[in-house]
Amino acid sequence: MGLRSLRELPKAHLHLHFTGSMRHSTVIDLAQERGIWLPDALKHQWPPVLSAADEKGWFRFQRLYDIARSVMSTESAVRRLLLEAAEDDAAEGSRWLEIQVDPSGYAAWFGGMTAFTELVLDAARHATTSTGVQVAVVIAANRTRHPLEARALARLAAQYAGRGVVGFGLSNDERRGGAGDFARAFTIANRAGLISTPHGGELSGAASVATCLDDLGAHRIGHGVRAVEDHRLVDRLAESGVTLEVCPGSNMSLGVYAQLADVPLRRLFDAGVSVALGADDPLLFGSRLIDQYAIARDVHYFSDPELAELARMSVRGSTAPELVRTQLLDEIDAWIAA
Numbered sequence: 001m002g003l004r005s006l007r008e009l010p011k012a013h014l015h016l017h018f019t020g021s022m023r024h025s026t027v028i029d030l031a032q033e034r035g036i037w038l039p040d041a042l043k044h045q046w047p048p049v050l051s052a053a054d055e056k057g058w059f060r061f062q063r064l065y066d067i068a069r070s071v072m073s074t075e076s077a078v079r080r081l082l083l084e085a086a087e088d089d090a091a092e093g094s095r096w097l098e099i100q101v102d103p104s105g106y107a108a109w110f111g112g113m114t115a116f117t118e119l120v121l122d123a124a125r126h127a128t129t130s131t132g133v134q135v136a137v138v139i140a141a142n143r144t145r146h147p148l149e150a151r152a153l154a155r156l157a158a159q160y161a162g163r164g165v166v167g168f169g170l171s172n173d174e175r176r177g178g179a180g181d182f183a184r185a186f187t188i189a190n191r192a193g194l195i196s197t198p199h200g201g202e203l204s205g206a207a208s209v210a211t212c213l214d215d216l217g218a219h220r221i222g223h224g225v226r227a228v229e230d231h232r233l234v235d236r237l238a239e240s241g242v243t244l245e246v247c248p249g250s251n252m253s254l255g256v257y258a259q260l261a262d263v264p265l266r267r268l269f270d271a272g273v274s275v276a277l278g279a280d281d282p283l284l285f286g287s288r289l290i291d292q293y294a295i296a297r298d299v300h301y302f303s304d305p306e307l308a309e310l311a312r313m314s315v316r317g318s319t320a321p322e323l324v325r326t327q328l329l330d331e332i333d334a335w336i337a338a
């Protein structure tokens, strides 16, 4: 049974952060080039040992993320990051990549959020042409900042709807700032035709997932795994068809679950919830997209037909146009038929 190549399984990648997607060798390169100090956790002790089960651990994660982001201050660095992210996805059978970025964290280096967003979109188009992986962009607001900032970002995202931006997200520590405060921002994004894909149910429990559904009109939820703490919510997710972007490697690294086997991937799947596997931040967690599928196979005993279904759910949960979806779904059928 099984042992078809996971690399050859066509899939969509729906949960990957911009700086977090960077190759480890690239952060080393760029830091050296620009004389930026890197802590050992990003050099010799990589990948870092993290645990964000408490606020201190989350702070450590954020601090490392911010240091890594500081190498992304030039146009060539941004272009390199997007090209390499697409190349790495291509090597793992990903055909459609939605990369998530908060432009406010980079704006100062590029003359503002609009200029940075245009650079990212142009780099994404080049990466698409060079690799064959179609790269789309999700603009994400930071939930630890003022909701007005999120609204400004939503208006920016709305401007580029249909021109490379496909969704609007909300990231950072969900224990700080309830998602409901950001409802207006999500309304702006939704009206422009962008899907709503906030993080929830990672560092907080099921109630946080419910808020994403009720107040933000979530089409997908980043993580959402802790929905299992409320079985009625699991039923609701299954009925609604909302996709959870489940990132087992990330959950384990951040201490959301103590072991990979504890990530409720099997439970959600068996309950009929749509699940799309994602890598989140390979730079900080040391595991990429293909590793998540390997975890499903090796730790959660997904059979090849079940792995094919995970890939189908990633495609169905994506914003890929109908033609791309049909083609990918056909290729997934061919993978399982082989």
Ligand SMILES: [Zn+2]
Binding pocket: 015, 017, 171, 199, 222, 280
């Ligand atoms: Zn994330």
